[in-house]
Amino acid sequence: MYCVQNIHEDLLWLGASDRRLAKFENVFPIPRGVSYNSYLVLDEKTVLLDTADQAVGERFFENLCYALAGRELDYVVVNHMEPDHCATLGQLLCRFPKTQVVGNAKTITMIGQFFDCDLSGRSVVVKEGDTLTTGRHTFTFLMAPMVHWPEVMVTYDTTDKTLFSADAFGTFGALNGNIFADEVNFERDWLDDARRYYTNIVGKYGAQVQALLKRAAAVEIQCLCPLHGPIWRENIQWFVDKYQIWSSYAPEDRAVAIFSGSIYGHTENAADILACHLAQKGVKNIALYDVSHTDVSYLVSEAFRCSHLVFASATYNGEIYTPMEDFIRDLKSHGLRDRSVALIENGTWAAQSARLMTGILDTMKDMRVMEGTVTLKSSVKEAQRRSLEALADKIAQELLH
Numbered sequence: 001m002y003c004v005q006n007i008h009e010d011l012l013w014l015g016a017s018d019r020r021l022a023k024f025e026n027v028f029p030i031p032r033g034v035s036y037n038s039y040l041v042l043d044e045k046t047v048l049l050d051t052a053d054q055a056v057g058e059r060f061f062e063n064l065c066y067a068l069a070g071r072e073l074d075y076v077v078v079n080h081m082e083p084d085h086c087a088t089l090g091q092l093l094c095r096f097p098k099t100q101v102v103g104n105a106k107t108i109t110m111i112g113q114f115f116d117c118d119l120s121g122r123s124v125v126v127k128e129g130d131t132l133t134t135g136r137h138t139f140t141f142l143m144a145p146m147v148h149w150p151e152v153m154v155t156y157d158t159t160d161k162t163l164f165s166a167d168a169f170g171t172f173g174a175l176n177g178n179i180f181a182d183e184v185n186f187e188r189d190w191l192d193d194a195r196r197y198y199t200n201i202v203g204k205y206g207a208q209v210q211a212l213l214k215r216a217a218a219v220e221i222q223c224l225c226p227l228h229g230p231i232w233r234e235n236i237q238w239f240v241d242k243y244q245i246w247s248s249y250a251p252e253d254r255a256v257a258i259f260s261g262s263i264y265g266h267t268e269n270a271a272d273i274l275a276c277h278l279a280q281k282g283v284k285n286i287a288l289y290d291v292s293h294t295d296v297s298y299l300v301s302e303a304f305r306c307s308h309l310v311f312a313s314a315t316y317n318g319e320i321y322t323p324m325e326d327f328i329r330d331l332k333s334h335g336l337r338d339r340s341v342a343l344i345e346n347g348t349w350a351a352q353s354a355r356l357m358t359g360i361l362d363t364m365k366d367m368r369v370m371e372g373t374v375t376l377k378s379s380v381k382e383a384q385r386r387s388l389e390a391l392a393d394k395i396a397q398e399l400l401h
Helices: 054-068 089-095 105-114 191-216 236-247 266-280 296-305 322-333 353-361 382-400
Strands: 005-008 011-013 016-018 034-036 039-042 046-049 075-077 100-103 123-125 131-133 138-143 153-157 162-164 223-225 253-261 287-290 306-316 339-346 367-369 374-376
Touching: 005 223, 016 054, 034 054, 039 054, 054 089, 075 089, 089 105, 100 105, 105 123, 138 191, 191 236, 191 296, 253 266, 253 296, 253 322, 253 382, 266 287, 266 306, 266 339, 266 374, 266 382, 287 296, 296 306, 296 322, 306 322, 306 353, 306 382, 322 353, 339 353, 339 382, 353 367, 374 382
Parallel strands: 046 075, 075 100, 100 123, 162 223, 253 287, 253 306, 306 339, 339 367, 339 374
Antiparallel strands: 005 011, 011 039, 016 034, 039 046, 131 138, 138 153, 153 162
């Protein structure tokens, strides 16, 4: 049975949520599920903006057929060709043989790569600044390459001041009836998933996101329609400002996150002692994670959020403890920069992890390794406890002054 909601008088949400999928892109845990948003404009010509994942394909087509109410589908605008948004596109083109596909040149090429369908006479190829008028509405197309695929574009409805933003401004999490951000407590219940979505999916492409934000700033946005998560019609600038921070790699909070890579618990003990000293010195909202236990997508998100990072790692086979090394290299891959970093290392013999972690951090931009690296030989002794307190002093002074 269909499940459709109105956004404006002639703009409908045709989306659906998947609460069964365990990992988004078969990588990122999504315990709260994910939504796949699709939008339909009922103008003199009908316009569908993106399709949906095959997992919700049956619901998507029920929604679309109900909303069309027997009308032809004149256009489908393909803002993003990733299969979670286009897996049902091939079936759609078979069901609606008169539908014209609107996309840029790269989009049309990718459609041929994913599907065996002939688009001869069925495609409208657009480039930056091109427009499409469908009656009351005029749509302008803005190219957004590598946000986060090369063919990505966004579509701006100049009539109702609505931006269909593809994967930008999306978030993990199923929609539970409330499809608008102002109908939920977004900062409490959604912001962490929005940050985790951005940092892991799009985070590598900060420069490209900045370019898109600059162009988007030139138009008035009264409604923001992403392909995942809630739709924005109020307080839009607050969320845009978050994207400005994340895409510039500036820390969102002046805060410390401690990441522990411990084999038998001795390195974790040092991390706990450091956290306690920080708390005693007035530092609040300290985060401490076991890198072996917490999925790396959460760790990446926290590293983007915090200004100060502590990596506490055992030495393992003469190298960095494997989960810690994977995590730090993931941060490098995502372009993280401009953080203050403190190091704790452990090695019963030949401790190497601090030197090796520093080697990776030195290849990243503006990562400042603080003085006072703490070295353990197996476990924390009184001398190391004093060193941890001294390190806490340095971190606290930077955070609180």
